[in-house]
Amino acid sequence: MEKLFPDNSVSKLFNIEYPLIQGGMVWCSGWKLASAVSNNGGLGLLGSGSMYPEVLREHIQKMKKATTRPWGVNVPLLYPDIDAIMKIIVEEDVKIVFTSAGSPAKWTGFLKEHGIQVAHVIANSRFAKKCEDAGVDAIVAEGFEAGGHEGREETTTFSLIPLVRRMTSLPLIAAGGIGSGQHILAARALGADGVQIGSRFALSEESSAHQAFKEHAAAAKEGDTMLTLKQLAPVRLMKNHFFKLIEQAQLRGASAEELKELLGRGRAKKGIFEGDLDEGELEIGQVSALIEEVKPVNEIFDALLAEYRETKKRIL
Structure with missing residues (x-):
């Protein structure tokens, strides 16, 4: 071969x-x-x-x-x-x-x-x-x-x-x-x-990763991920309730300190490892739309x- x-x-x-x-x-x-x-x-x-x-x-x-x-x-x-x-x-x-x-x-x-x-x-x-x-x-x-x-x-x-x-x-x-x-x-x-x-x-x-996260991300469509939190450290996430909270905070001009407080600790673990599809950070790439x-x-x-x-x- x-x-x-x-x-x-x-x-x-x-x-x-x-x-x-x-x-x-x-x-x-x-x-x-x-x-x-x-x-x-x-x-x-x-x-x-x-x-x-x-x-x-x-x-x-x-x-x-x-x-x-x-x-x-x-x-x-x-x-x-x-x-x-x-x-x-x-x-x-x-x-x-x-x-x-x-x-x-x-x-x-x-x-x-x-x-x-x-x-x-x-x-x-x-x-x-x-x-x-x-x-x-x-x-x-x-x-x-x-x-x-x-x-x-x-x-x-x-x-x-x-x-x-x-x-x-x-x-x-x-x-x-x-x-x-x-x-x-x-x-x-x-x-x-x-x-x-x-x-x-x-x-x-x-x-x-949690099975719920895997299945949710595998069902992602084009445009379901977006780069956010640029004031802190840019991160690409799937859009969910937590993402919308971040987006709303940024639109009203939230400071970096406010965003850090909203982010808190363990958001990625909550979303990816524990499968909380609403309150966790769902980190996945744009190519998920093809999976x-x-x-x-x-x-x-x-x-x-x-x-x-x-x-x-x-x-x-």
Whole structure:
């Protein structure tokens, strides 16, 4: 059979079969999802952003038992327990870390000193040089179609990828709005070496998200998500009662402090993990409009690869 991704820099870097990375999403990316992605030939990532340090250790240890293939941990650098998280990553001999939500200069040197491969997530081309200077091994360029927290520039993925490609020769991973084989081929045509897929895996059977959230997000239509909370940290959410409260507060000119009070604590957990579809933050990407049902990871991989193969044959 034809090799789908011959001589691919992302596959070689992480020693994986396909240059398909699973997003390290809060409340979705536990060991069951990450190990399933790795066992199917991609790179699974644990989402440490919704884990206390010792919970992350538990998931790391379960990953070691669930797969012998490469995997990693996604670490938001704004995490309050970042020192403890990094200590556990080193102690547990994690080989790959994807960092986000902060400067790549903060922790890349420390991780590299411990023999860990590092990829950093950016939302604008200006940070590509900073990533190179910090010594990262790969760059994830994420457009604002993605679910969850975003960059302030609101640059779309298919505009961002060629802009970042101009700035760096490092392995480049496209993220945001990618959920099909057609998307993968298009991202590669624009200069990406691989892709990171979030929403489609968030709505898999192995995702740790609540079933009610999965089914609700899989039923999303075009326009059902929107970027909001730009005064604090831009985040893409599905429209629900909580979203409407935020929207009304912003329309009346609420201050950042008022919005923080309205947001409170644990809104993402309430929506994604506990399945409160009214009062929780329902973080999901625009590509949810193309996802029709919750499926196991192996079926998602089969579909992605078949779509990629068929599209490449049709247009090339």
